[in-house]
Amino acid sequence: MLPILHIGPLAIQTPGLILLLGLWIGISLTERQAHHHAIPAGKIYNLILWSAAAGIVAARLSYIASHFSSFAESPGSIVSLNTALLDPWAGAAGAFLAALIYGHRSQLPFWNTLDALTHLLAVFAVASGLSHLASGDAYGAPADLPWSIWLWGAYRHPSQVYETGAALFILFALWPQKGFIRPQAPGVRFLTFIALTAAARLFLEAFRGDSTLLPGGLRLAQLAAWIVLAACLWGLRKWIK
Amino acid sequence: MKSQAIAKYWYPLSALVLLLGAAWIWFSTAPPDLAASEAVQAPHQGFLAPDFELRNAAGESIRLSDLRGQAILLNIWATWCPPCQAEMPAMQAVYEAYQEDGFVILAVNAANQDDRQAVLSFIQEYSLTFPVLFDDSGSVAQTYLANALPTSFFIDRDGVIQEVVVGGPMSQALLHEQVQSLLEQP
Numbered sequence: 001m002l003p004i005l006h007i008g009p010l011a012i013q014t015p016g017l018i019l020l021l022g023l024w025i026g027i028s029l030t031e032r033q034a035h036h037h038a039i040p041a042g043k044i045y046n047l048i049l050w051s052a053a054a055g056i057v058a059a060r061l062s063y064i065a066s067h068f069s070s071f072a073e074s075p076g077s078i079v080s081l082n083t084a085l086l087d088p089w090a091g092a093a094g095a096f097l098a099a100l101i102y103g104h105r106s107q108l109p110f111w112n113t114l115d116a117l118t119h120l121l122a123v124f125a126v127a128s129g130l131s132h133l134a135s136g137d138a139y140g141a142p143a144d145l146p147w148s149i150w151l152w153g154a155y156r157h158p159s160q161v162y163e164t165g166a167a168l169f170i171l172f173a174l175w176p177q178k179g180f181i182r183p184q185a186p187g188v189r190f191l192t193f194i195a196l197t198a199a200a201r202l203f204l205e206a207f208r209g210d211s212t213l214l215p216g217g218l219r220l221a222q223l224a225a226w227i228v229l230a231a232c233l234w235g236l237r238k239w240i241k
Numbered sequence: 242m243k244s245q246a247i248a249k250y251w252y253p254l255s256a257l258v259l260l261l262g263a264a265w266i267w268f269s270t271a272p273p274d275l276a277a278s279e280a281v282q283a284p285h286q287g288f289l290a291p292d293f294e295l296r297n298a299a300g301e302s303i304r305l306s307d308l309r310g311q312a313i314l315l316n317i318w319a320t321w322c323p324p325c326q327a328e329m330p331a332m333q334a335v336y337e338a339y340q341e342d343g344f345v346i347l348a349v350n351a352a353n354q355d356d357r358q359a360v361l362s363f364i365q366e367y368s369l370t371f372p373v374l375f376d377d378s379g380s381v382a383q384t385y386l387a388n389a390l391p392t393s394f395f396i397d398r399d400g401v402i403q404e405v406v407v408g409g410p411m412s413q414a415l416l417h418e419q420v421q422s423l424l425e426q427p
């Protein structure tokens with residue numbers, strides 16, 4: 001765990017730095033591979049940029065709308081850099097909508113665009129695991145194993161290592177032109193990535209210590225992952241045939 | 242050839258994968274004691290806030306666990322840290338707004354890397370009325386893994402950390418939201 005990186009007088013939050021690095025590497029890889037998906041590199045870059053900007057604005061506006069009284073008392077908080085003042089679901093919806101609008105206006109083919117973005121998503125998934133390792137978030141359930149790690153007052157499953165390992169496996173399985181899964185038809189790369197990620201989450205959630213639980217001890221993330229996996233398998237059927 | 246085989250058996254293979262997935266979900270239901278992690282003291286969201294006892298400028302001792310039943314903002318800070326300075330007026334405003342509802346701020350000064358006189362002047366200059374405690378040995382900052390200043394912990398009435406904010410300054414809106422959320426919890 002390395003939540004803070006001290007460089008001279010600067011105290012840099014390592015998890016955030018890792019995510020930014022992941023974003024940067026992912027965008028670079030996506031731009032470089034864009035032509036393989038018949039997408040101009042500039043357009044995929046613009047799509048990511050517009051989505052990110054729209055996502056941030058939507059996340060903040062939604063948060064302000066739902067906590068208006070707090071912002072009315074201190075309007076300066078509207079432009080606060082604090083990421084806690086963001087509504088992640090509204091941000092995701094805003095980013096998705098912006099991507100749809102930009103993609104439609106730029107006449108980007110839907111499935112090819114998703115295939116191109118898969119490179120970014122796959123790299124970002126690895127960065128997400130590493131950022132959890134740095135922050136100690138997404139921690140494992142207590143376990144007495146030779147490879148358990150001491151975290152938050154107990155020996156636990158190194159769930160962040162499992163998460164990073166699974167993301168690395170998926171990244172290299174789908175690595176452009178060299179991975180052992182080489183999808184041909186448009187959309188297969190994206191759906192395969194989502195299916196593998198959902199399967200990994202379904203399996204690895206069992207070792208987490210911070211799962212959101214439903215009655216009977218069922219883990220919400222596992223159920224969600226199962227549904228996503230089922231949808232992807234259904235979606236893949238027409239290309240596999 | 243291989244892809245033809247996969248295509249031929251796609252539906253049974255998919256069904257098998259989903260069946261195995263469902264079995265794994267059932268097999269890996271959480272044990273009843275998983276939620277008991279809250280009973281462990283750790284400086285992370287969802288865990289009990291580690292207990293400590295420190296003195297204020299008047300020499301009075303305050304123990305965190307004695308404040309159980311109140312919503313607490315534990316803020317670890319120093320006078321030389323600009324974001325710490327910047328968020329103090331907002332903290333004071335929020336303290337005044339919610340003090341009577343059962344909200345308390347414990348401003349733990351990283352005294353092992355600060356000047357006592359500077360802290361006393363700071364308290365006067367910013368008219369701080371909430372308790373400022375002196376962490377002379379740095380043990381509280383160490384226990385709470387406060388590697389960067391300021392670091393803030395929002396602790397509910399049961400003593401469980403609900404949110405950790407590393408760095409600052411925290412905006413007044415964020416403080417309002419966090420404190421209201423703590424106070425709304427049963």
